[in-house]
Structures are given as C-alpha cells and as structure tokens.
Amino acid sequence: MKLAALNEFSTLQNLIQSIPRSPKQTHSFFQSDAEILRLSENSFLALSLDIVGDEQSWGLISNPRLLGQHALETALSDLAAVGVFPKGFLQGLIISRNHDNEFIQNVLSGINDVALKHGLYLFGGDTASGQSFSIHLTVVGHSTTKPISRAGMNIGDKIYSTGKPGKGNALVAERWFNKSKPLANESDFLAQARLKESNVIKRFASCMIDSSDGFLNSLDLLVRVNGMGIECTQPLSGLLHPLATAAVTKFKITPWSLLAGEFGDYELVFSVPAQHQLEFENQYTQEFQNLTFIGEATAIAELKLKNNLGTLVSYDASIARNLYRHRADDQTTYLNAFLKLGTDLGF
Template sequence: MQVNTRVSENLFIENLVKNFTRSPFQVNGLQESDAELIRLDGTSTILAVTTDSISEEISSGLYDDFRQAGWMAVMINLSDLAAVGAVPLGLVMQETLPVEIKEQDIMNIQMGIHNAVQACGTYILGGDTNRGRSIMLGGTALGIISDGKPMTRKGCSPGDILCTTGKPGLGNAYAFEKLFIPADKRTITYLPKAKLQEGYLIKQFASACIDSSDGFVAALDQLMRVNGCGFRLFADTEVFTAQEALALASATGTGAEVFLSAIHGDFELVFTVPSGRAEELAQYEKAGGFSIIKIGEVIEEPAIEFLIKGKKRKPDTGYIRNLYEHYAENPGGYLNELNAAWNNS
C-alpha cells in the first residue's frame, strides 16, 4: 500500500512561502531541514537558524508550570540545532505577557529559560518583550557548522539503518496524563533536553535526520516524504516505546502506538545511517556515553511498516498527522480517531 494522503501542515507552509525568493546562500530546500542553513559568504561555515514558539501549550494547561514553559521555549529551538549537528551560539527570545501576570510567574519563566540554556551550555543573546492577551514564549536559535557539512532530512537510501537517540512516546504520555488523568495520580515529569552532543556526533555518520518534537510518526512520515522512500521497523512497537507510555497504555486500554502518533513529541533525534557505517557509529556511541537504538531500515516503497503485536501494519501516516487540526478542541475525539486509524490500518 502506498501512502499518499497529503499533509495539511506541509501544504499550508508551501502556500505561505510560494512568493518568497530564497537566498542564494541557503543550503537547504523547503522542509528539508529542521533549521535553515545559510553558508557564510566566502567561507565553508554554515550558520544554522531556527525559530519556534509556544502559546497553545500554555493556554491549554499542558505547560502550567511557568519554569517548565520557559524551559520548553528554549528546548524547542535548540532541538532543531541538534538535528542539523550545529554548535549553538545562543538564542534571542521573544516574550508576550499579559498585563495581569504575576511578578513571580514572570520570574519563574525567566528561571526556566536560564536553567535550559545552562543545561545546554549556551546563552541568551537578547530578545524582545510585548504585552498581549495571552502568554506566548518564542525564540530564535543560532548555531554554527564549522566544517560546512550539516545533517538534513534528505539523503537516506534503501538499506540504511533507522535509529533514534531514545525511546519515543514520553511526550505524548505526559500530554495524556495532563488531559485525562487526575492531578493527584500523575507521575510523569517532562523536561526534555535537546540532543546537542548526540547531534554533533551523529552528523559524522547520518544520511538523514529529524527531531521528534511533533511526535515519532510525524518524524518518520516527514522523512518519507522528503526522501521518497519508506521504513520497515524491525521490532514490535512495544519494544522501543517509552516505558511511561507503555504503562499508561496498559492502565487505560489505549494502544501503545497512539503514544507514537499524537503531536506532542519527545525531542529525540530520528536518523538514518548507511549500513556500512553502523558499527563505526556504535564505537563512537560508546565513547560518547549515550545509547543509539536501531529500530528499522529504509525501504523503497514510500510507506511505513510497523510491527504491532506480531502483525505488520502500514497506517496512512499522512491521515494520522492531519487528525489534530480537526480535533484540536476535542482531545477525547482526537484520541478515539488515532485509535481508529491504527485499528483500520
């Protein structure tokens, strides 16, 4: 089965930028990289630039701890630098805050921002503040790729090995708890850290890379579309799904694959490596003190083949990605439709 449902977000972005002239110094094509890649004139050095913000996550209560909100405003941007293998120079922040916000809440946001850049060994370079009806925290992260060889989403070929820096599903498990589980019964802490060190090492081996900030299925689907090939996962989804997600799946009767499919991601790196370099990567991985999980392989067919309780499934991942825009105000309906999409695959 060839999966061909167009992704609404991709179409929206294509329409937004269709009249823009791209810089002659820009290395990456549209949607081919987590960060924009600009070759500095007269050098081999590439400047990586990315921008992102959080607002709905705060207003919905998903991030109701202001230190967590500040932390996330930093990490969503640094994760994009990690996915291209850039060394961060720092961030420029943008904060829109209501007049009535408490001083302590403002200070907690700043502490979260401070803690995040400290954890990643980088800096806040400046920023801008505004007043508005609701809180919006955003940033622009800058990084350097001094050897001029970035990772992008494009470049994998059939036979390459599919890997991830960590088990996916934690981000969606956290969101599930916040939306459906009483506060006194929640157990999941969510403060993901951008995989900057891993990205810098992986860059030497990867043929393609993307972060999983929009969820694991979305990451695979985007790689599939950019490269025109698909993926076959070696192991059952329960083998490589985060334990927190598996525990929730068991307790609530929800399919574990749902925690791979929803849009609140994990900020892991999902990448491919030519099969001939997998052992070499394993040696560097051990020296770097972190683990790489090999979960599948690249195939010619532009589809994603999962193994769920021993059965092969090829869900329409474009359809799955499009579900959220129809159920953004109805989390229960979104959950039901995700389950149905997998049951019908």
C-alpha cells in the same frame, strides 16, 4: 507518499510562496530542521524559530520554570538535528492578562537555566501582550562543516533514535486521564536537546530529524522527503520509552497512540549507511547508553509498521497529522477521534 498530503506543508507553502528565500540557503522547504545559510566554503549559519504555546494552554506543563526550560530545549533540538552547536538565542514573549509577574519570572528563570547549561547568550528579543501566552525562541549556531539535513537517506541505511520514543505523548495521557492529580515527575517527560549526541551522530549519519512532532510523524516525514521507505522491524510496544510503557498499562491505551501523537519526544531520528553501522554503534555506545534501533530504509516510499496482529502494514501518518490540524482547538473531540483512528487503522 508526498509532502503535499500534509496540510501543514500545503498551508505553509501557500503562505510563504511569494516571499523570496535567500540564495545562500542550502536546502529547500521542509528538508531541514533548521535553516542553513552557507556564508562561505567552510562557514555555515544555522537558525531555527520555535514557538511554545499549546503546552501551557492545554495544561500539559504546569510548572512555569519547567515550561521555560522545555521551550529553550525544544528550540535547541532543531540545531542538534542539523549537527550544529548553538551560540545564543533571541527571545519573544506574548503575555496574557491571566499571567502575573511571578509566572513570567519563573518562565524566564527556566530559560536561563538551559542557557547556562549550554553556555548560551541572549542576543535580544521582544515582548508583547495578547489573548494567550506563548514563548518564541530563535536559536542561532555556526559550523565550519556542512550541517546534516532530513535528505540523504539511502536504501539499506539503518534507522536509529537517540532514545526510546513515546514519553511526550505519555505526558498528554497523564494530563488527560488524571486531570485533577498533580504530576510529581513532570520534568521527566520534557525535552532534552541531544546536542552532545549529535556531535557523534553527524560524523556517520546520512540524514537526521528531531521527533518534535511525534515519533511516527518524524519517520513519515523522512519517507516523504527522501522518496524511499522505512521498515520498522519490531512491534511498536518494543519501541516505547518506560514512561510510555507505564502509560499503556495504567490507562489501557495502545502503543500506537503514544507514538503517533503530536507531542514530541525531541529525540534525534537518523539513518546510518550499513557499511558504517558497526563503527558508529561502537563509537556512540562508548559515550551514550540511549541508542535505539528502529529498522531499515527500503526502496518503496512507504512507512511499514507491525499492527496488532504482528503483520507489517503500510502506515500513512498524514491521516493523524491532518486530524490534529483540523480539531486541535477542541481537546475532547480531537483526542476521542484520535484514539478511534488508531483502532480503525488496526493499531
């Protein structure tokens, strides 16, 4: 399983291959959730840019204040995934003619809610007009210890998540199958950056990623970056977040569809060496109750999941990911093709 099989990777690589990267950067392309610059022996600068647009244009998040909160939490999740606490952020807005001043002020209030929650400063930014609305947030953090990356997983490592996955795509299901109905608990589906959890995890983990692009896509990416496998030992239905389990029953859809979709949960997915498993679990569960065991790292570079028959089979997430890249501009066509794909693959 190679990174080149992902259309997103190939496209980005072609776009930026002629632009030089800093010699101070500690990781190559796609190896880290945030860009890390080593300023000195014990000084690391972490930066990450996140753009929120589809969440609003697809009608997934209807409340503008929640949209602002979600936008900053998603950006901060990248710093959580490298084990660096944020200091502040840069903010960019592209405002369309369809959005009035009240909408914009509510979005900014949501961003400010999260900034106050985490003690962050707004360093600056920019505003422009355009055909569609989007939020562009660059978060900045600093660490005196080396940040963690997506690379570093070893055979036998135990794989965990900071929470049960699937709630992000459960929101997509709610919006798709219940288009005309308001969603009273919209905030329950949205991102919460796991910054506090990351502070414990980074002392034990060998690699880490956030599930911003969906749970199975994140596992698949760890396989491709590390050149080794991950075997999920329990049925997909046993992994689901309660909101996702409810969506499976309510809309008669498969667990796979809520784990393979592109709308992320923003949980941290990480590996811990087997010799540190008990110590890690003891320390983590003293502070947090959301630890989810996923499986184990294996020698052969493939992601293995249990299909509908309970048989472990190799799963290639590039098929679903590339489908999104090709058809995301047509929601109906994409979602119908996506659901059919899961059936065709035996999930």
